[in-house]
Amino acid sequence: MELGMSNVTRRQFLQWTAAVGTTGFPLTGRGSSGRVVVIGGGVGGITAAKSIKKAAPSLNVILVEQKKHYSACFMSNEVLAHSRSLESLRFTYDGLWKYGITVVNQSAVAIDAAVHKVILEGGAVLEYDRLIVSPGIDLRYDVIVGYNRRVAEKLPHAWTSGDQIGLLRTQLEAMQDGGTVLIAAPKNPFRCPSAPYERASQIAWYLQRYKPKSKIILLDAKEIFSQQALFMEAWRALYGFGTQNSLIDWHPASEEGTVTRVDPDAMAVYSGELDTVTKGAVINLIPPQMAGMIARTSGLTDDTYWCPVNKTTFESTKAKDVHILGDACNAQDMPKSAYSAASQAQCVAAVVVSAMSGVGEIPLFTHLNACYSILGQDWAISTVGVYRSNSTGTILQSVEGSGGTSSPGAGATQRKHAVEYAHSWYQNITHALFT
Amino acid sequence: MLFVWVGAVLMTTGVVAATLGGDRLPGVCAGCHGEEGVSAGSATPTIAGTKTETFVQRMRDFKTGNRTATLMDRIANGYTDDEIGRMGEYFSKRPFERAQQPTDRAMAERGKHFAEQYCASCHEEAGTVDDGRPGILAGQWLSYLRFRLEDYRLGVDRIPKKMRLGIESILHEAGVEGLESVLQFYASQK
Numbered sequence: 001m002e003l004g005m006s007n008v009t010r011r012q013f014l015q016w017t018a019a020v021g022t023t024g025f026p027l028t029g030r031g032s033s034g035r036v037v038v039i040g041g042g043v044g045g046i047t048a049a050k051s052i053k054k055a056a057p058s059l060n061v062i063l064v065e066q067k068k069h070y071s072a073c074f075m076s077n078e079v080l081a082h083s084r085s086l087e088s089l090r091f092t093y094d095g096l097w098k099y100g101i102t103v104v105n106q107s108a109v110a111i112d113a114a115v116h117k118v119i120l121e122g123g124a125v126l127e128y129d130r131l132i133v134s135p136g137i138d139l140r141y142d143v144i145v146g147y148n149r150r151v152a153e154k155l156p157h158a159w160t161s162g163d164q165i166g167l168l169r170t171q172l173e174a175m176q177d178g179g180t181v182l183i184a185a186p187k188n189p190f191r192c193p194s195a196p197y198e199r200a201s202q203i204a205w206y207l208q209r210y211k212p213k214s215k216i217i218l219l220d221a222k223e224i225f226s227q228q229a230l231f232m233e234a235w236r237a238l239y240g241f242g243t244q245n246s247l248i249d250w251h252p253a254s255e256e257g258t259v260t261r262v263d264p265d266a267m268a269v270y271s272g273e274l275d276t277v278t279k280g281a282v283i284n285l286i287p288p289q290m291a292g293m294i295a296r297t298s299g300l301t302d303d304t305y306w307c308p309v310n311k312t313t314f315e316s317t318k319a320k321d322v323h324i325l326g327d328a329c330n331a332q333d334m335p336k337s338a339y340s341a342a343s344q345a346q347c348v349a350a351v352v353v354s355a356m357s358g359v360g361e362i363p364l365f366t367h368l369n370a371c372y373s374i375l376g377q378d379w380a381i382s383t384v385g386v387y388r389s390n391s392t393g394t395i396l397q398s399v400e401g402s403g404g405t406s407s408p409g410a411g412a413t414q415r416k417h418a419v420e421y422a423h424s425w426y427q428n429i430t431h432a433l434f435t
Numbered sequence: 436m437l438f439v440w441v442g443a444v445l446m447t448t449g450v451v452a453a454t455l456g457g458d459r460l461p462g463v464c465a466g467c468h469g470e471e472g473v474s475a476g477s478a479t480p481t482i483a484g485t486k487t488e489t490f491v492q493r494m495r496d497f498k499t500g501n502r503t504a505t506l507m508d509r510i511a512n513g514y515t516d517d518e519i520g521r522m523g524e525y526f527s528k529r530p531f532e533r534a535q536q537p538t539d540r541a542m543a544e545r546g547k548h549f550a551e552q553y554c555a556s557c558h559e560e561a562g563t564v565d566d567g568r569p570g571i572l573a574g575q576w577l578s579y580l581r582f583r584l585e586d587y588r589l590g591v592d593r594i595p596k597k598m599r600l601g602i603e604s605i606l607h608e609a610g611v612e613g614l615e616s617v618l619q620f621y622a623s624q625k
Binding site: 047051055338339342343346347349350365366367368370382384385386387388399401402403404406413414417418420421423424425426427428429431432435 | 458459460464465466467469470478505513515582
């Protein structure tokens with residue numbers, strides 16, 4: 001187990017608070033307006049901060065994010081096929097100030113929901129009326145034997161973008177033609193359910209052009225995966241899937257697909273009940289995941305390692321006036337994606353503004369998710385979902401008769417247009433977040 | 436009938452939305468169509484400035500399959516008439532901002548002639564206004580205009596007879612390049 005610090009007790013928190021006092025961030029503008037603190041500068045956090053400020057300009061909105069730059073995970077697979085630069089995924093938070101949002105470049109280390117306080121790494125304390133927690137994911141180093149943070153520097157997960165994506169690309173470039181690229185995909189739920197398969201496609205596209213004697217072995221801890229029929233249709237058409245010369249071999253859980261331990265020195269992984277060994281010149285091990293650290297250390301997670309929330313308000317079922325959104329929360333039918341996080345953020349913005357302005361009425365929300373995957377030259381597929389909660393906030397499910405995937409057998413024109421729409425989506429979402 | 440229905444929507448949801456300082460539901464469209472419906476992406480259309488009636492009709496066409504889509508059909512099916520009305524109201528009040536994109540000046544000049552002859556009776560004032568069904572063309576993204584025209588040409592989407600005849604005439608006079616010049620004309624409106 002490498003879960004960082006243990007749960008923060010109330011006593012510990014009070015000790016810290018007493019030690020550092022409440023200096024640093026005086027409560028300006030409290031009273032008639034109030035303060036919202038947002039932890040996490042990803043898609044969920046930024047969208048929530050901007051939407052709240054837009055809907056209620058008098059509110060004091062503070063965004064806490066330890067990193068100076070944001071590295072997008074979405075579209076990062078394109079870096080592996082050399083159709084996108086790593087730099088194009090990087091953004092700064094400078095654009096948020098002009099909306100009146102205060103960006104605090106520090107790490108939040110504890111939350112005491114009982115007294116509505118967040119403590120920062122430097123010791124400063126932030127008081128809030130409402131708290132929004134959108135910390136994204138952390139990787140679990142306690143499931144696969146022999147795997148840890150150090151091993152991930154040799155066997156990159158590339159699941160948090162930035163340096164890890166750069167590392168995987170460098171390894172693919174250094175690999176000799178004829179090498180095996182091993183990708184291990186985790187069980188559900190995890191961030192971006194279609195991304196391991198988009199990644200396999202993008203790497204296959206790269207190998208086809210630059211290292212055609214190489215191949216990909218995809219070990220999967222699942223029996224089925226998101227948009228499987230559409231992926232396999234593309235793999236058959238583009239990468240010889242199903243033939244002896246296939247660039248991609250897929251092994252589901254029933255065919256020894258579940259990776260249980262790794263031997264980084266031998267560049268080998270062991271999987272399945274028969275402890276089958278597979279070696280790779282490059283190993284992209286995508287481990288199981290959990291809610292980001294602040295959510296875990298503050299007692300916002302349950303035994304699934306994700307955060308239980310009311311499905312209508314996204315308020316934590318464990319802490320009052322704390323809303324959790326994005327990958328970290330359990331949103332049932334909604335997949336963990338950038339689009340989902342943005343949709344949840346719009347909903348939470350409405351809930352928080354409504355509550356803080358004393359309206360009392362909880363506005364119901366109909367959520368949207370849309371995900372494109374680019375699988376090769378002029379070939380993209382999509383899946384969408386529309387979701388609604390029940391009145392008690394216990395269920396969040398897909399609206400009957402809506403959503404679904406693009407059609408298998410969609411014409412070449414549709415598939416090509418989808419690539420342009422995917423890039424257009426990227427331009428729009430990053431523009432909305434950072435400018 | 437449609438008009439009455441939209442009015443009713445305003446009465447039931449307008450109060451709450453106003454108290455909240457703005458309805459957040461249309462925010463779900465921003466991922467693809469841009470903040471406030473102004474697309475910063477070069478293939479998705481700007482939907483700001485669309486008349487409520489046009490917006491509602493589009494969404495109905497997506498639902499019924501009268502209009503082809505990459506994924507909007509699957510999305511439209513999930514939203515109620517009330518929600519679609521609210522979204523339409525929201526975007527109708529947002530200003531259409533014309534896309535800043537490179538266009539071919541000589542081609543646009545040629546396209547202007549065709550546009551005036553074959554398109555202007557419905558796409559009035561050089562496609563700058565939404566007076567009901569057609570929507571705004573001036574300053575719309577070129578990629579999107581090409582996609583739509585391709586669907587019309589190939590008969591994937593049904594269009595009024597007058598428009599079909601217009602397209603055929605331009606094709607007859609100047610071929611595919613003639614059609615492209617019309618799109619260049621509309622896209623180049625600053």
